[in-house]
Amino acid sequence: MIVINPSHKCPSPQAAIEAPIWCAYIAELCDADSILDAEADGLTLEETADIVGNEDCIIVSMGANPSASSTPKAGVALKLAELIPNASVAGLHFHNMPSVESLVSVTPAWRLLDLSKYRAHNWHCLDGRDRSGYGVIYSSFGCPFKCDYCNIHTLYSGITYRRPLDVLNEIDYLVARGVKNLKFCDELFTVNKDHVNEICDRLSYRNYDLNIWGYAKTGTVNPEMLKNMKRAGFNWLCYGFESGSDEILRGVGKKQTMKRMFEAVEMTREAGINIIGNFIFGLPDDDMKTMYATKRLSKQLGCEWVNYYCAMAYPGSKLYEDTPKEDLPDTWEGYDQYSPNAKPLPTKYLTSQEVLEFRDKAFNSFYSNAGYLQMIERKFGQQAVGHIKEMMQWSVRGTPSLASSLS
Structure with missing residues (x-):
């Protein structure tokens, strides 16, 4: 097989x-x-x-x-x-x-893969670290929250945890195979304080000097936890901030506020952890004013990196169920955020094309901003600025994905 x-x-x-x-x-x-x-x-x-x-x-x-x-x-x-x-x-x-139930009791068959083939994201090693030796791991499956745009509940409802000792044994194996950059794939790693602290305590004791990132949520972090995560090797956390409008957030079941966002950013920064901010343009009630508010928020938060997405009605999500068929992509490629043929959702006030063009321009604006590049140079050095300028030579959607030949 x-x-x-x-x-x-x-x-x-x-x-x-x-x-x-x-x-x-x-x-x-x-x-x-x-x-x-x-x-x-x-x-x-x-x-x-x-x-x-x-x-x-x-x-x-x-x-x-x-x-x-x-x-x-x-x-x-x-x-x-x-x-x-x-x-x-x-x-x-x-x-x-x-x-x-079967997943939490087994370890992936890493023995069947050559782990030297894999490399970390560009931002994960902005400080000049070697991007090779990249590993991934789950410590939990699923998510306790139900945001309208997410379809993770199609796969698993609720959240199920692996035993921390099993997680650490797997990390031991990955490190022995040359992994030094690590991603926690958990949909939301920070939701259970005891789970996080036990894993991080054990990792700190091992002193592996790993470069780790994972997903967090505002309202689930506190200063003590974040400092513990930093000691364990977490250098990056990704927050789904999503929108610069509390009203838009409420409309898609995202249980957070802008006040919580700024609090989480302050705590994370004080712990010495860099921040990746995820933002979505084109949620159902978005108009140009609220999308500009989201773009403005992404700069105000001072994230070291941002991901700008268009709202997509992924099959299995509530957004998919609520979307008229004529507004859905005709092909699987249409769900690809960075495909030339991406087809995000229209909103009550904007067309799909308007949302897509806004996202693409926001991306270019953020990463070419002089203030942002100066911050990156202060934190990571001139080589990181050069890396970002090299990235900007690639069009946001200029290179067709493999799926474009399958439509």
Whole structure:
């Protein structure tokens, strides 16, 4: 049995190449003989099919993020399945995914992967660290919150935790295999203080000098926890700030306020942890005024990095259920945030194209801002500024994704 990670990666040298953790989990549970990471190896669909031949295989349609990357990857997986006689497909939008009960009791089959192939995100190593030796891990599955734009509950409802000792044993193994940059894939790592503190206490004791990032939420962090995370190696936390309007946030079930955002940023910064801010343009009640407020907030918070997204009605989300069919993408590629053929949602006041153009311009404006670049130079050095300027040579949506040939 072969488990396949089909190629759907961004060709930009700034992008991460992430070890396919869902392939490793499925390989362990299915007692697979091998994992073919076509994404890391840069294989086309045809090359992948030629290698597999008539072998039984499982094509895993799960990316680094269950919403943003897994949905557009479904088209690639289905096309590959047409080329391989004995293939089945597993992923967010398919039924044959492992249960959460089975996941918490096993360790991914990392032995079947060459971990030297993987590299961290550009921002993860802005301080000049070597981006190689990049590992990923889950300490929990699912999320206790129900934001309208998220479809994680299609996969698992609620949140289920792994034993901290199992998590640490897996980190020990990854470090022994050369991992020095690490991502906690948990949808929300900071929701359970006791869980976080036990993992971080044990990591601090090991003194691995890891460069770690993970996802956090305003209202779930406190100064003591953040300082403990910093001691354990957390240098970056990603917050889903999403909007600069409390009213817009309430409209999509996002239980936070701008006051909480600024409080979380202050605590995180005092702990010495850098901040990645996620922001969404084009939520259902957005107009130009509220989108400008979101753009303005992203600068006021002083994040070291931002991700600007367009609102997408991912299948399985409440937003998908509430969206008229004519406003949904016609192809899987339409769900790809950075595809030339991306099709975000229109709002009550704006067209899909207006939202998309606003996002693209906001991205260029943020990363070319002189004040921002000066802050980056003070914190990380001139090499980090040069890295960002190199990134800006890539158009936000100028390079077609692999899925563009599948429409």
